[in-house]
Structure formats: structure tokens, C-alpha cells
């Protein structure tokens with residue numbers, strides 16, 4: 001259901017080639033935005049309204065390019081959705097230091113690098129009541145532990161604190177909020193077996209996976225003026241997974 005919520009806006013979306021990021025790009029375009037789409041993966045076919053950037057979100061150089069592009073190509077930046085992610089799986093006693101570092105770099109540090117490079121443009125593009133908007137992608141892994149995910153949980157938990165901090169730091173010209181998706185059926189689930197999938201779905205009140213488009217709807221709300229008085233907040237998009245008490 002599009003309502004031109006982002007007409008005239010320019011947005012950066014990371015992890016734009018797959019899953020939730022791809023759905024956010026599609027929804028932002030449908031809402032009238034132009035999008036700088038960042039991913040490690042090579043961009044697909046050219047699309048009107050999309051400027052692709054191939055790069056690593058954990059590298060400061062990528063963010064210099066993105067900010068430069070926003071300034072020269074569009075002369076403004078209104079929305080930043082820091083969404084790219086990887087999942088490193090291993091219990092702490094078996095986790096290689098390099099894997100820990102990579103998880104924290106992509107899952108946490110990248111959002112700091114993104115804001116460092118883009119917050120000046122976001123603030124400069126804001127109007128009196130029309131703040132720039134940053135949306136960080138955390139996870140319900142920030143709320144509850146699942147064996148084998150210490151680095152992922154640490155990165156996603158850190159994003160919640162970072163989001164609150166940035167909201168305080170950069171208000172009123174820039175709002176910063178964090179989404180916490182639950183089980184969303186994307187390519188990130190490709191290697192996960194049937195039994196784990198069944199248990200994840202059974203743990204939701206909705207009794208199903210969420211779709212990338214359902215997260216994109218929440219991100220669009222936070223990106224747009226529909227959420228003009230929402231900042232420093234967390235929005236859980238998990239089909240009720242974190243509301244379910246599954247033991248006596």
C-alpha cells in the first residue's frame with residue numbers, strides 16, 4: 001500500500017541486493033524516493049531511481065564514496081537504512097578472533113561509519129519539522145540468547161544502545177530508530193534446517209515466518225514523516241516471537 005510517503009527524498013540502503021534490503025529498496029522507490037543501494041554483491045540490471053554502490057559497509061572508504069555520491073548526484077540525503085548483515089555462528093570457546101572481528105565490523109561498526117559519513121548531509125537536508133531519519137537493523141537476538149550466536153548477539157545488542165545514543169546526539173535534526181526483526185524468510189535462512197525453521201515459526205504468535213516486505217513496511221514508517229515524533233526507539237517486527245512465554 002504505497003502513499004508517496006518518501007516523495008522527493010533520497011535514501012541510502014545497505015544490504016540492498018537481497019532479502020530485507022531488497023524489499024526496502026523496492027518499497028522506498030514505490031514511495032517516491034531515489035535510492036543509493038549499497039552491497040558487497042554486484043548490482044543487478046539498472047533501474048530508474050537507483051544508484052548502485054558495490055562496497056563493504058565495514059570499510060570507511062565505502063562511506064566516503066556514498067556520502068560523496070549523495071552530495072554530487074542528488075545534493076541531499078534524507079534517510080539512511082543500515083541493514084547489511086552477516087551471521088557468524090560458533091559458541092564463544094570455538095569462535096575464531098577474526099570471525100568475531102568481522103561480525104562486529106559488519107554488524108556494529110558499519111553503522112557508526114555510516115552515520116559518521118552521512119549525518120552532516122542528513123542534518124543539512126532536514127526541514128524545520130522534517131528530520132533526517134536513520135534506521136538501524138538489529139534483531140531479536142539482541143533480546144534473547146540462542147546457542148552459537150555470541151558475536152551476532154553482541155553486534156545486534158550494541159546497535160540498540162548505539163541507536164539510542166545517536167538519537168540523543170543528533171536530535172532534533174536527525175531521528176534514529178532501530179528495527180528488531182524476528183524470523184523473516186530471506187536467503188539468510190538458506191542453510192538452516194527444517195526442524196530449526198519449524199521451531200522458529202512455532203515460537204511466534206503469528207505462527208509463520210515474516211516476509212521481507214513486512215519489515216520494509218516498518219522501516220518505511222520509521223523513515224517517513226509518519227513517525228515524526230519517534231526517535232531513540234526500538235520497533236520489534238517478529239510476529240510476537242518476543243511476546244511468547246513458552247514454559248510454565
Ligand SMILES: NC(=O)c1ccc[n+]([C@@H]2O[C@H](COP(=O)([O-])OP(=O)(O)OC[C@H]3O[C@@H](n4cnc5c(N)ncnc54)[C@H](O)[C@@H]3O)[C@@H](O)[C@H]2O)c1
Nearest residue numbers: 015018019020039040056057084085139181183184186188
Ligand atoms: N532474515 C531474518 O530472519 C533476520 C532476522 C533478524 C535480523 N535480520 C537482519 O536483517 C538484515 C538483513 O538480513 P536478510 O535476512 O535480508 O539477509 P540477506 O542475507 O538476505 O541479505 C544480506 C545482504 O547484506 C549484504 N552484505 C553482507 N555483508 C556486507 C558487507 N560487509 N557490505 C555490504 N553488504 C553486505 C549481502 O551481500 C546481502 O545482499 C541483517 O542485518 C540481518 O542481521 C534478519
